[in-house]
Amino acid sequence: MPSGDLGLVVRGLSVAYAGVPAVRxxxxxxxxxxxxxxxxxxxxxxxxxxxxxxxxxxxxxxxxVNGEDVDGLAPEKVVRRGISLVPEGRHVFAGLSVKDxxxxxxxxxxxxxxxxxxxxxxxxxxxxxxxxxxxxxxxxSGGQQQQLAIGRALMADPDILMLDEPSxxxxxxxxxxxxxxLATIRSAGKAVLVVEQRAEFTVAFCERTYVLHDGTxxxxxKPEDATNVDVLTKAYFG
Amino acid sequence: xNQLIQSLVDALSAGATLGLAALAIGLVFGVIRLANFxxxxxxxxxxYSIIFTWQLGWYVAIxxxxxxxxxxxxxxxxxxxxxxxxATPATLLVASFGLSFLLQRVYELLFSNNVQTAPVAxxxxxxxxxxxxxxxxxxxxxIVIAGVLLFALIQFLNKSIWGLQLQAAAADxxxxxxxxxxxxxxxxxxxxxxxxxxxAVAFVSTVQTGAVGPTFGVPIVILALIGAVIGGIDKIxxxxxxxxxxxxxxxxxxxWLPSDMSNFRDAYVFLLxxxxxxxxxxxxxxxxxxxxx
Ligand SMILES: Nc1ncnc2c1ncn2[C@@H]1O[C@H](COP(=O)(O)OP(=O)(O)OP(=O)(O)O)[C@@H](O)[C@H]1O
Ligand SMILES: [Mg+2]
Numbered sequence: 001m002p003s004g005d006l007g008l009v010v011r012g013l014s015v016a017y018a019g020v021p022a023v024r025x026x027x028x029x030x031x032x033x034x035x036x037x038x039x040x041x042x043x044x045x046x047x048x049x050x051x052x053x054x055x056x057x058x059x060x061x062x063x064x065v066n067g068e069d070v071d072g073l074a075p076e077k078v079v080r081r082g083i084s085l086v087p088e089g090r091h092v093f094a095g096l097s098v099k100d101x102x103x104x105x106x107x108x109x110x111x112x113x114x115x116x117x118x119x120x121x122x123x124x125x126x127x128x129x130x131x132x133x134x135x136x137x138x139x140x141s142g143g144q145q146q147q148l149a150i151g152r153a154l155m156a157d158p159d160i161l162m163l164d165e166p167s168x169x170x171x172x173x174x175x176x177x178x179x180x181x182l183a184t185i186r187s188a189g190k191a192v193l194v195v196e197q198r199a200e201f202t203v204a205f206c207e208r209t210y211v212l213h214d215g216t217x218x219x220x221x222k223p224e225d226a227t228n229v230d231v232l233t234k235a236y237f238g
Numbered sequence: 239x240n241q242l243i244q245s246l247v248d249a250l251s252a253g254a255t256l257g258l259a260a261l262a263i264g265l266v267f268g269v270i271r272l273a274n275f276x277x278x279x280x281x282x283x284x285x286y287s288i289i290f291t292w293q294l295g296w297y298v299a300i301x302x303x304x305x306x307x308x309x310x311x312x313x314x315x316x317x318x319x320x321x322x323x324x325a326t327p328a329t330l331l332v333a334s335f336g337l338s339f340l341l342q343r344v345y346e347l348l349f350s351n352n353v354q355t356a357p358v359a360x361x362x363x364x365x366x367x368x369x370x371x372x373x374x375x376x377x378x379x380x381i382v383i384a385g386v387l388l389f390a391l392i393q394f395l396n397k398s399i400w401g402l403q404l405q406a407a408a409a410d411x412x413x414x415x416x417x418x419x420x421x422x423x424x425x426x427x428x429x430x431x432x433x434x435x436x437x438a439v440a441f442v443s444t445v446q447t448g449a450v451g452p453t454f455g456v457p458i459v460i461l462a463l464i465g466a467v468i469g470g471i472d473k474i475x476x477x478x479x480x481x482x483x484x485x486x487x488x489x490x491x492x493x494w495l496p497s498d499m500s501n502f503r504d505a506y507v508f509l510l511x512x513x514x515x516x517x518x519x520x521x522x523x524x525x526x527x528x529x530x531x
Contacts (some may be wrong), residue, residue, distance in 0.1 A: 054416060079418035093406045098400050107403060108418020116425040156418055 005067030006032035008053070008083065008160045013061035015048045015119030015215075022048045024215040025061070030160060035182060035192040037202040037221075046195040047088050050162050054078050056087050060091075066159055077150040084153035085136070088164035090145045092152070093170035094138030098129055101137050101148055107154030108158040114157070122151040125181050143174025150181060160191040167198060179205060199229045240371050245493035251377035251442075253486035254384030259439045259462035260469065260481025267471045268408030271327040272319055273463060274420075275334040279341035280433055283310050284440035285450040286349060289356045296359065304437040310488045311433030312426060320425070330500035338456075345452035353449035362445050383421045387438055389480075391431070395474070404428060408474060436478030461488065464507075468514050470521025480521065484511075 001229040018146040023045040030036045031164045038046055052059035055070065055078045061098040063070050065081045073081070093101050102122065106115045123130040126147040132140065137148055146166055153161060163182070167175045182205075186192050204226035211219035221229065258283070266274050284303040291299040318337055322330060323518050330437040357363075362379050389471060395401035407414040407424040416419055441460060469480020484507065489504045 056416060057414060075412075075415040078418045079416070085416055087413060087416060092412055093409050093413070096402065096405060103399060103403055104406050104414075104419065105417055106400065106504050119386065152417060238419055 005064075005157065007034070007066070008193065009062075009064040009067075010049075010053060011062045011064075013049060013052055013059060014051050015057060015059045017048075018037050019131040021032045022061070022215055023052065026215070028210065028217075030191045030193045032076070032159065033186060033189045034208070035194060035206045037078050038193065038195045038212055038214035039167070039197070039199050039202055039205035039209055044212045046212055049212070050085055050087075050195060053162065054083070056221065058174070065236055076108065077092050079156055079158070080110050081158075082110065082157045082159040083157035084108065084147045084161055085148075086153045086161070086163040086167070092137040092148050094123065094136070096137055097134055098137055098140070098148055099133040101152050102129070102133075102155050106209075107151035108156035110157070118155055118157050122154050125154070125184060126151050126177075136144070140141060142176075143170050143177065146170060146174065146178055147181070150178070151167045153186070158190070160193065161185060162193040162195075163194045163201075165197060166194065167196060174228055203229050241493075243371050244492060246372060247377045247381075249375075249486045249489035251384075252477060252489035253361065253482040253484075253499035254381050255439055255442050256383055256458070256462050256465055258387065258435050259458050260466040260484075261388075261474065261478040262435035262439070263459075263466045263475050264315075264461055264471055264477025265428045265432050265435075266316040266471075267410075268474055269404065269468070270330070271336065271472075271473060272325075272330040273327065273466070274314070274319075274432070274529065275307065275331065275459060276314060276341060276530050277417060277432065277462070278409050278453075278459030279338055279345075280307050280310050280314075280436040281440045281443070281455035282341075282345060282450065282452065283307065283456055285444050285454050286345070288321040288358055288440060288444045289354045289448075289450050292358050294452050299358075300437070300441060303318070303440060304434055307437035307440070308394065308430050308433035311436065313426060320422075338459075342452045342456075349427070349451065350461065353451040353454075355449045358441075358444045358446055359452055364458040371492070376442070376445050379445075383438060383442060383496075385399075396438040404431075405474070438512075456470030461507075464511050468511060468521060473521070474514060476521055491519075495524040 007226065008028065009024060010028040013023055013026040014021065026049055028036070038049065048057065051057045053063050054075045055073050056075045065083045068081055070078045070081050075117055101117060109115060127146055129148060129151050132144065137145065140148060150163070150166065165177050170178065182192055182194065192205065194202065203221045204223055209221045210217045211221065258276070263274060263277050266272055283309040285302045287306045290298050291302050314337065319330065322333060322379030345408050354439050362376040394429055395405055399485060403414070403419045404424050404427055407419055414424070443458065463483030464478035465484035466479065468483065469478065487510065488503065489508050490507055495503060
């Protein structure tokens with residue numbers, strides 16, 4: 001496989017709910033070793049985009065994971081092609097222990113070989129999960145649950161990690177923990193696609209950030225745009 | 239005192255039976271939001287099989303009954319419910335009613351409207367003397383069977399990766415699929431387990447009655463469904479506890495209501511159910527009115 005294919009490529013992605021368009025022809029490139037941002041106001045279609053990429057909602061357009069077409073596959077199959085989503089609102093399995101949540105994350109692996117190594121990697125990234133491994137996930141704090149949700153996604157050993165508003169409702173220190181981990185994951189050569197509300201922070205963190213508005217990508221920002229994100233988006237949307 | 243202990247043991251056994259039946263319904267409901275009324279016909283099928291094969295020995299009859307329960311349960315999923323994945327819970331319930339009546343007619347055609355009889359485990363259908371108190375051996379056996387089955391099931395659900403996948407799917411189906419849990423596998427698993435539970439319920443019920451007719455499973459599934467709803471049908475252990483409660487209460491009422499009122503036994507149970515549902519619409523054991531998204 002040519003290395004240029006590694007990562008996620010999305011072309012012409014469209015989603016409609018009961019005939020009402022929510023995502024209209026979105027193109028995205030998320031290369032290996034990069035973090036790419038996706039920002040936009042409430043209802044812009046960010047979550048719909050990520051869910052469509054995973055095959056969790058009906059959509060049109062093409063999605064390529066590491067050069068392989070995953071269109072028409074069910075989410076449980078898409079995961080096995082090497083892409084994982086940390087869903088909006090975390091959605092840890094609240095009644096199960098931290099350990100069992102991580103075990104379940106491993107169900108989506110392409111191969112069960114090396115799952116012990118992945119677990120070590122995840123626990124190294126988020127030591128709190130080792131400390132609380134027997135605790136019920138629902139009893140963790142929001143920040144800890146977010147770490148668990150990311151850890152669970154990483155247990156599938158994805159090449160591409162997508163996160164939907166990982167900083168939502170988290171304290172500033174918890175946000176730092178999460179983004180420090182994302183930086184580590186990126187430098188390990190994985191492709192990261194992160195949906196966020198906090199524009200300036202995201203633009204600074206990511207190699208490239210797409211601005212989604214009303215289902216369409218209207219702007220692409222570079223880290224150097226971070227300081228005047230507000231100016232740029234205002235100029236664009238009025 | 240003596241009579242109290244007798245009726246307590248009987249009630250525990252009735253509770254255990256309905257607990258298992260309600261658990262079977264709750265396992266499937268948790269995963270695909272189907273309150274399977276035709277669960278009764280799985281119990282009936284296993285019941286017939288026990289009646290017809292009992293003379294071959296329990297070690298033949300019981301495995302066959304389990305096999306029949308599992309196969310019929312999986313056939314329902316493959317033949318009917320898997321084709322209705324986008325249907326609402328109400329539509330699914332109605333479909334299961336239809337399936338239930340259809341199977342009752344099929345049983346009628348195959349085995350006639352008369353009950354089929356055989357003495358199933360007659361050694362259990364006697365009383366034993368425990369310190370001057372007469373206790374139905376079958377009641378004790380039922381409690382033991384239910385206890386062992388539940389222990390095994392809970393171990394399976396909490397320890398094995400398959401059981402965890404089932405729990406995850408029951409808690410949050412979309413997220414379960416997003417982490418890679420195959421939908422068809424966990425759905426099949428929930429139907430298979432409910433088939434095993436149906437066979438267990440069929441066994442204790444056939445020992446009790448020694449007779450199986452086309453509607454054998456209907457009264458059981460009605461009470462089990464009520465129990466599941468009272469306990470909170472979308473929580474696996476809620477359904478179990480609710481089924482137990484209904485079985486326990488029904489049996490207690492039967493032994494303690496004056497005989498001229500015992501005809502109204504079920505009316506009291508249903509009255510109780512209505513009161514519970516008015517006070518706690520989402521079930522006794524479910525905290526608050528959580529809505530699934
Ligand atoms: N299940 C659904 N059924 C119908 N409409 C939906 C559904 N999910 C989302 N929508 C609509 O699609 C549009 C895009 O929603 P989406 O959740 O993708 O936006 P978002 O950018 O993630 O918003 P937020 O920042 O609030 O999370 C919105 O108008 C929303 O109301
Ligand atoms: Mg969203």
